[in-house]
Structures are given as structure tokens and as C-alpha cells.
Amino acid sequence: MSGKTDSGQVYHRECTGAALETVKQHLDDQDITLFAGCFCPFVQRVWVALEYLQIPYKVNEVDPYQKPQELLDISPKGLVPALALNAFNPPRALHESTVILDFLEDLAAKSTHRTLFPPSTDPYAKALVRLQSDHINRTLVPAFYRYLQAQDPEAQIAGGKEFHAAIQYLVELFERAEREVGGTGLWAEGGDLGWADVVVGPWIFRATNALKHYRGFEMPQGKKFQAWLARLFEHPAFKKTCSTKELYLDSYERYAFNRPNTSQVANAINSGRGLP
Ligand SMILES: N[C@@H](CCC(=O)N[C@@H](CS)C(=O)NCC(=O)O)C(=O)O
Structure with missing residues (x-):
């Protein structure tokens, strides 16, 4: 971590600190599984939205550079974040952080009635x-x-x-x-x-x-x-x-x-x- 010379540090594969505590609280099966990478800012967007909108979810921490098959199955380029929508048969999935954010907003409008936007009257x-x-x-x-x-x-x-x-x-x-x-x-x-x-x-x-x-x-x-x-x-x-x-x-x-x-x-x- 010196900052001046490349010390060959490798990326982390698991969250630490507060995020780790949150992961531990979200290991039970839910209708939505968030495929996450611990350092990924695109993932963090979706994660914050899930928390704020109070939508139940499970976290599955994956290594997006190793691309396990279960990630490739739901995200064509093997990128995180991705959502597995487990309530559907056959199962459905979404990828792309901004698309997922839109989806979560719409879902919350029908379920938890929370929103990240100003009132739709404006x-x-x-x-x-x-x-x-x-x-x-x-x-x-x-x-x-x-x-x-x-x-x-x-x-x-x-x-x-x-x-x-x-x-x-x-x-x-x-x-x-x-x-x-x-x-x-x-x-x-x-x-x-x-x-x-x-x-x-x-x-x-x-x-x-x-x-x-x-x-x-x-x-x-x-x-x-x-x-x-x-x-x-x-x-x-x-x-x-x-x-x-x-x-x-x-x-x-x-x-x-x-x-x-x-x-x-x-x-x-x-x-x-x-x-x-
Ligand atoms: N446009 C995507 C970008 C997601 C993205 O680039 N995620 C990175 C981690 S921060 C990733 O999965 N990288 C794997 C790779 O580069 O192969 C989104 O908004 O979800």
C-alpha cells in the first residue's frame, strides 16, 4: 500500500468492517440474490439502494475476475453487480447497475413504498x-x-x-x-x-x-x-x-x-x- 511503488497487492475477495457485518446479516435465501464484489463501486450503488429501499436480499460475494459459472449465467460479460431473481421459474436475472437501480425503484414503489426520487408529482x-x-x-x-x-x-x-x-x-x-x-x-x-x-x-x-x-x-x-x-x-x-x-x-x-x-x-x- 505504499503508494509510490507497486507492491503487488492483490484485490480483496471478501468485505471487511461494516460491509462484512452487513453480508453476515444477508446470507439467508431471498427472492433476490445480489452477486457482489467487495471493492466494486457499481455493486455498492445497488447495495445501498437495496438497504435504503428496504428490499429483502441475499448477498453472494463472487470474484468477478475469476467469473464463476453462476455469475456468467446471469451476467453476459461476467460483471458484477448482477441480480438473480429467484422467485421465477425458470429463474430470471438482471445486470448493469443503472438498470438494476431502476428495477429496484419500481419494485419498491409496489412493495415498501420507499423511493430515492423526489415525489412523482414533480x-x-x-x-x-x-x-x-x-x-x-x-x-x-x-x-x-x-x-x-x-x-x-x-x-x-x-x-x-x-x-x-x-x-x-x-x-x-x-x-x-x-x-x-x-x-x-x-x-x-x-x-x-x-x-x-x-x-x-x-x-x-x-x-x-x-x-x-x-x-x-x-x-x-x-x-x-x-x-x-x-x-x-x-x-x-x-x-x-x-x-x-x-x-x-x-x-x-x-x-x-x-x-x-x-x-x-x-x-x-x-x-x-x-x-x-
Ligand atoms: N456497467 C457495469 C460495470 C460493472 C463493472 O465494471 N464491474 C466490475 C467490478 S467493479 C467487474 O465486474 N469487473 C470484472 C472484469 O473486469 O472482468 C455496471 O454498471 O454494472
Whole structure:
């Protein structure tokens, strides 16, 4: 974990800390099984949503780089997250974090009556949240990997600027929502966890451990930004899905040194393609 030289650390295969405790509480069979990888931010999105929406689930921690057959059966590229929907015969399944999030929202609307969106009576407020998540998916997430994988100093400086700008633009979108519709998600004081918080939270969290450790990245220091960060990281649904810092530092070392064949995401970034 030195940060200066590649110590050959391997990624973890099992959660640690609070996330491990949550796994232990979700080992019984349920209608939904979450195929998870402990370090994966796309998995964490789905996991936080399951917790917040109070949908019963079982966790199956798999190694997405070894791709057990049971994962390939339900996720064509062997990527986590994937959901097995066990109540159906023949069984059904879903993959792709954003598609799964939509599915869980719709499921909760019919079952637990919880939602990550503003009330559906306000289509404009919901559209503003969609603008936030569109920016996160198309700009902020790829910028995170470009920055972490950048090797030469100039590329690292450029990567840092790009990632910082992506965060700043998200803040502008949060501020706009606060001005126009009284706020969305946790950005406004007194707000509750929202869709965009869930969609971006895992990378914001990894920016405070992996990006800080390997690239010296510092989050914006503004009071309002720091208050949002604290609300996000302390939110029970988020906190419960976080492992300990070492897990992220160990698991992201291969990205930080851009080791060959680190992952499909890393390969896509290196070749300038869209993320898988
Ligand atoms: N677009 C996918 C991306 C999921 C993804 O890239 N997951 C990584 C772990 S963080 C994975 O399964 N990697 C396996 C591989 O690279 O072969 C989603 O949003 O669910």
C-alpha cells in the first residue's frame, strides 16, 4: 500500500468492517440474490439502494475476475453487480447497475413504498436528478478511472483537474436543484438520501481513500461540500456497505499502477473506449 511503488497487492475477495457485518446479516435465501464484489463501486450503488429501499436480499460475494459459472449465467460479460431473481421459474436475472437501480425503484414503489426520487408529482425535479446521474455516469465516473490510471506526472495533473471539474459540475447541478425545486437528495440540509447520492457515492468514497492515497487528491474544502460528504458517509444505508480503508487501497493498487489486464473498466480507459 505504499503508494509510490507497486507492491503487488492483490484485490480483496471478501468485505471487511461494516460491509462484512452487513453480508453476515444477508446470507439467508431471498427472492433476490445480489452477486457482489467487495471493492466494486457499481455493486455498492445497488447495495445501498437495496438497504435504503428496504428490499429483502441475499448477498453472494463472487470474484468477478475469476467469473464463476453462476455469475456468467446471469451476467453476459461476467460483471458484477448482477441480480438473480429467484422467485421465477425458470429463474430470471438482471445486470448493469443503472438498470438494476431502476428495477429496484419500481419494485419498491409496489412493495415498501420507499423511493430515492423526489415525489412523482414533480416531473421537473425528477428530471433534474436524471441530469445529475447522466453527468455522473458519462463524465465523473470515467474521469475517476482516467485519473487513477494516469502514470506520467502531466497526465496525473490533467486527470486531477478533470476529476475535480466533474465534481464541481455536479455541485452546480445540486445547487441548481436546490434553487429551483428546493433541493434533491442529501445536498440540501435536512434532505434524505437520493438517487444521485447513490449513483455517485461509491466513487466519492473511493476518492477519499484510493485517490487520496495514490494521487494525493483532496476533496473540495467548502463547508457545504464537506457537510454533504459527512451526511453521505454517515448515512446508515451507505455506511453499512463500506469496507475498511485497507480493502480499497489494496484493491485499487492495480489501477493506480495501471497493471496490464487489470479489468474490463481499466482496459476500456486505456484504449479510449466507453466503459463496459
Ligand atoms: N456497467 C457495469 C460495470 C460493472 C463493472 O465494471 N464491474 C466490475 C467490478 S467493479 C467487474 O465486474 N469487473 C470484472 C472484469 O473486469 O472482468 C455496471 O454498471 O454494472
